[in-house]
Amino acid sequence: MIESQRHSYHLVDPSPWPISGSLGALATTVGGVMYMHPFQGGATLLSLGLIFILYTMFVWWRDVLRESTLEGHHTKAVQLGPRYGSILFIVSEVMFLFAFFWASSHSSLAPTVEIGGIWPPKGIGVLDPWEIPFLNTPILPSSGAAVTWAHHAILAGKEKRAVYALVATVSLALVSTGFQGMEYYQAPPTISDSIYGSTFFLATGFHGFHVIIGTLFLIICGIRQYLGQMTKEHHVGFEAAAWYWHFVDVVRLFPFVSIYWWGGI
């Protein structure tokens, strides 16, 4: 028992989640390899591993929210940890997506003879960039404006407005994902159609996946805002979601310009 705490740091209790997450990751990788090679039981082990990881994420974050919201362990000093962590995570995500744009530019700036020496490769029917791709580009920045609206509403203490703003943010995000799905459905090439398909679907698909992650993050923030768990002074979870969301909506401009527009004509 802590009788009197003379510092502002959070000394965490022992937790089973690091080891359960590790076991989930082990089952996922081994199961994934087994599934991709003809081993029996690969699909089962892969599914179990993924379920284990998702479960660990849920209970671990639940514990963090309890430590912060109900137990008050997240002092100003403790808040610096998740802040630096979120920023470093986003920086690593920028590097991750940079690699896909590098691959796309590498393949399209000097197309090889195997694909006809031209970009897009001969026989690839590309999407008109001014149709759904152009439509989908302003939806994410609009959603970024809505998350800024939510941020100011939280700072101004307008709790209900903040919930409405987050509903607007998430709705725009879902519309964007819907249009992305429609675009993929209509797109003539598939991921197995030459280096064009590989780079196109890897870059836009990972961007779309990040949109989905950001949407889930914002949905959790919306629920927490509705439950009154965020205050004017303390809303690190919301700030991290907003940073992440701005990263996702700004990054959308790069595939639009370099992959859909420049790479599609």
Place this chain on the structure above:
Amino acid sequence: MATSMARSGLRSASLLLRRGAKGKRSFSVSAHDDAHETAKWEKITYAGIATCTILSIYNLSKGHPHHEEPPAYPYLHIRNKEFPWGPDGLFESKHH
């Protein structure tokens, strides 16, 4: 030139720091300002939603073009080995 720029930069940074230390929060000036900003960004959001709605109606009313099936170039529809789940890629049913 460069030194004077650096000096003025340092001066404004130190001013900012001092202001931040004095005030309750360094991110916003007052609750009144936040209320003003909330209203501003609410309007920007509505403008964004209106723009996107008009664009969507225009785009969806146009319909979409149908592409012809290309010749079977060797670099299209690549299959080096079987997928664990069957002959088609996950989102490739449109080929059949």
